[in-house]
Amino acid sequence: MDLKSSKNIFVEMMFILNKNYNEYLDASFGKYDLTATQGLFLFKLEEFPDTTQKDLAKHFSLSKGWVAKYFMDLENKGFIEREKVQNDKRQYKITLTSKTTDLLPTFKRIIYDWNDQVHLDDLGDDFMDKFSKLVLNSSKVAVR
Amino acid sequence: MDLKSSKNIFVEMMFILNKNYNEYLDASFGKYDLTATQGLFLFKLEEFPDTTQKDLAKHFSLSKGWVAKYFMDLENKGFIEREKVQNDKRQYKITLTSKTTDLLPTFKRIIYDWNDQVHLDDLGDDFMDKFSKLVLNSSKVAVR
Numbered sequence: 001m002d003l004k005s006s007k008n009i010f011v012e013m014m015f016i017l018n019k020n021y022n023e024y025l026d027a028s029f030g031k032y033d034l035t036a037t038q039g040l041f042l043f044k045l046e047e048f049p050d051t052t053q054k055d056l057a058k059h060f061s062l063s064k065g066w067v068a069k070y071f072m073d074l075e076n077k078g079f080i081e082r083e084k085v086q087n088d089k090r091q092y093k094i095t096l097t098s099k100t101t102d103l104l105p106t107f108k109r110i111i112y113d114w115n116d117q118v119h120l121d122d123l124g125d126d127f128m129d130k131f132s133k134l135v136l137n138s139s140k141v142a143v144r
Numbered sequence: 145m146d147l148k149s150s151k152n153i154f155v156e157m158m159f160i161l162n163k164n165y166n167e168y169l170d171a172s173f174g175k176y177d178l179t180a181t182q183g184l185f186l187f188k189l190e191e192f193p194d195t196t197q198k199d200l201a202k203h204f205s206l207s208k209g210w211v212a213k214y215f216m217d218l219e220n221k222g223f224i225e226r227e228k229v230q231n232d233k234r235q236y237k238i239t240l241t242s243k244t245t246d247l248l249p250t251f252k253r254i255i256y257d258w259n260d261q262v263h264l265d266d267l268g269d270d271f272m273d274k275f276s277k278l279v280l281n282s283s284k285v286a287v288r
Contacts, residue, residue, distance in 0.1 A: 020279075021158060061167075127271060130271050144172065
């Protein structure tokens with residue numbers, strides 16, 4: 001039985017897209033003993049080396065406790081090194097290890113391969129602009 | 145610190161959009177002791193009354209065991225009634241209870257309210273066509 005909706009239910013498309021993408025990311029990053037979210041953290045730390053755990057929590061709307069747990073795990077697995085900041089003992093200076101810098105091209109390839117397979121480039125700038133606006137709007141939605 | 149990427153990282157936008165949407169859906173459906181996925185199941189059952197658990201598992205790429213657990217829960221909470229099919233004891237005939245048919249307009253309002261708040265209608269048909277193609281492509285991506 002074909003359950004394709006007669007109505008254009010965006011929520012359903014989001015569910016399926018997200019499920020597919022997560023399956024791919026979990027399998028790909030899982031090989032390196034990482035979650036997909038931890039992979040995203042590493043990309044951010046490479047692009048913005050002064051990023052703090054607090055910055056990441058804010059950017060991804062995650063709880064600070066949750067981010068702390070993920071960072072502890074990244075440290076234990078040798079992906080990052082953390083050093084307490086002299087003036088603020090609650091803050092860490094985070095550095096990527098050479099293991100991570102060696103692996104980053106491979107991690108990016110994981111993302112680019114997915115982009116290629118879904119033909120992301122064919123969607124065009126207008127689509128990406130609108131998608132980016134949608135993401136922004138979704139951050140303003142009131143959760144009741 | 146603003147962590148907005150200089151590169152247009154689709155994966156990151158997906159992460160944030162999905163996180164925001166899930167937060168909204170979990171809070172909204174949670175009030176009725178339902179998960180968002182169970183809400184989607186109920187919509188499907190209303191639109192396609194002959195839907196089986198197997199159909200839903202296939203449509204949402206979920207494991208049959210997982211769908212079975214969700215249906216057991218829906219039955220226990222009085223959202224559906226299940227009756228074994230005479231000719232095939234492994235299949236159930238599923239019926240929505242009056243509790244559910246009474247609540248369905250409210251559940252749909254949850255979805256429509258989000259659509260309104262993110263201005264989904266402003267994105268246009270071309271965006272939706274492309275998004276739908278993206279979802280379709282994502283189902284074909286090889287998970288290695």
